[in-house]
Amino acid sequence: MRVYADNAATTRLNPKAKEAMFDYYSTVFGNPSSVHSIGIEAAEALRHSRKNIADLMGCSEEEIYFTSGGSESNNQAIFSAAEFGYQSGKKHIVTTAIEHPSVHNVLKKLKNFGFEVTFLDVDKSGIITTEQVEAAIRHDTCLVTVMYANNEIGTIQPISEIASMCEQKGILFHTDAVQAVGHLDIDCSRECFSMLSASAHKFHGPKGIGLLYCQKGVNLTKLIEGGSQEWGKRAGTENVPAIVGMAVALKEALMNLEERVSKTKYLRNFLLSELLGIDTAFLNGDLERRLSGNINICFPGQSGEGLLLYLNGRGICVSTGSACSTGSVIPSHVLTSMSGEEVAKSSVRISLSEENSIEEMEYMVSVIREFLCN
Numbered sequence: 001m002r003v004y005a006d007n008a009a010t011t012r013l014n015p016k017a018k019e020a021m022f023d024y025y026s027t028v029f030g031n032p033s034s035v036h037s038i039g040i041e042a043a044e045a046l047r048h049s050r051k052n053i054a055d056l057m058g059c060s061e062e063e064i065y066f067t068s069g070g071s072e073s074n075n076q077a078i079f080s081a082a083e084f085g086y087q088s089g090k091k092h093i094v095t096t097a098i099e100h101p102s103v104h105n106v107l108k109k110l111k112n113f114g115f116e117v118t119f120l121d122v123d124k125s126g127i128i129t130t131e132q133v134e135a136a137i138r139h140d141t142c143l144v145t146v147m148y149a150n151n152e153i154g155t156i157q158p159i160s161e162i163a164s165m166c167e168q169k170g171i172l173f174h175t176d177a178v179q180a181v182g183h184l185d186i187d188c189s190r191e192c193f194s195m196l197s198a199s200a201h202k203f204h205g206p207k208g209i210g211l212l213y214c215q216k217g218v219n220l221t222k223l224i225e226g227g228s229q230e231w232g233k234r235a236g237t238e239n240v241p242a243i244v245g246m247a248v249a250l251k252e253a254l255m256n257l258e259e260r261v262s263k264t265k266y267l268r269n270f271l272l273s274e275l276l277g278i279d280t281a282f283l284n285g286d287l288e289r290r291l292s293g294n295i296n297i298c299f300p301g302q303s304g305e306g307l308l309l310y311l312n313g314r315g316i317c318v319s320t321g322s323a324c325s326t327g328s329v330i331p332s333h334v335l336t337s338m339s340g341e342e343v344a345k346s347s348v349r350i351s352l353s354e355e356n357s358i359e360e361m362e363y364m365v366s367v368i369r370e371f372l373c374n
């Protein structure tokens with residue numbers, strides 16, 4: 001049996017999205033900037049996809065910028081706020097200690113350019129409070145960036161509250177919503193987001209395509225200079241097939257949202273209760289304020305890396321959330337900042353989707369028990 005339980009890393013392409021993309025690789029292959037019929041057809045698909053995505057996200061088409069994915073969207077959002085902040089003498093940014101590297105490393109880089117960055121620690125449950133963020137804001141703060149849901153422990157931050165607090169103070173607010181879009185009910189028209197990042201391959205869309213929502217009136221810098229694509233802010237011929245696929249995948253994800261979430265949660269809770277019955281195992285992060293498919297579990301005294309490799313040998317794909325570089329394992333910065341290195345080294349992330357089955361959960365329990373008994 002092969003079990004894919006690493007949906008926080010990436011997801012399988014939705015068959016309808018795959019089907020919709022096909023024509024834009026073959027017959028309608030035109031460049032949307034061309035003025036002939038094949039180009040116009042491609043431009044029409046692009047416009048249609050942007051409109052559908054904007055409707056699903058509760059914003060206007062002019063507020064959607066297509067990018068190559070979550071990492072690029074995060075880079076563009078943060079560099080934009082930094083550039084315009086710099087010009088008005090504001091060089092302080094507030095964020096958390098548990099951001100994705102595409103946020104974390106951009107902020108570290110900005111420190112070399114004279115920015116000061118406050119990295120707020122989350123509590124034991126993996127949550128940051130609005131009060132913590134508010135207390136960190138200074139007269140020279142140009143941006144607050146807090147991820148919507150964490151990719152390792154799945155915890156959901158009080159994003160609406162933080163965003164409206166920032167709006168009241170007139171400070172730009174960005175959220176890395178890559179784990180949230182397509183998994184939670186998000187309506188930008190009800191929220192005070194200045195910018196929001198999303199990525200298609202985290203909600204059963206294709207890889208290498210994402211978007212940046214940028215509220216009207218918020219200025220974006222150009223990371224890529226060139227032609228006037230994407231409202232003049234992101235040059236390069238649009239990835240039409242991927243954009244079409246992303247629009248279909250998002251529609252599919254949100255159309256069946258409740259059903260998908262309740263199935264995933266049922267599987268997750270079944271697996272979790274079985275695993276928590278083993279020895280001294282415990283869950284990392286809050287159970288309630290959490291993505292429906294996420295389990296990040298610590299087996300004290302065991303090696304998370306060892307468990308991952310054992311599971312892989314039995315056809316089960318999970319993750320440790322730690323990066324392997326030149327033979328040495330660097331424990332997850334998220335778990336390390338929350339609970340220390342020991343916990344980080346003994347934990348694994350199991351991220352489910354509605355495509356998993358109860359049989360797969362039972363199989364996983366038996367293989368994990370087998371590993372722990374050896």
Ligand SMILES: *Cc1c(COP(=O)(O)O)cnc(C)c1O
Nearest residue numbers: 069070071100151176178179199
């Ligand atoms: C996957 C992920 C990203 C990066 O998205 P890509 O499209 O792979 O570049 C950023 N942030 C979070 C929280 C993620 O899970």
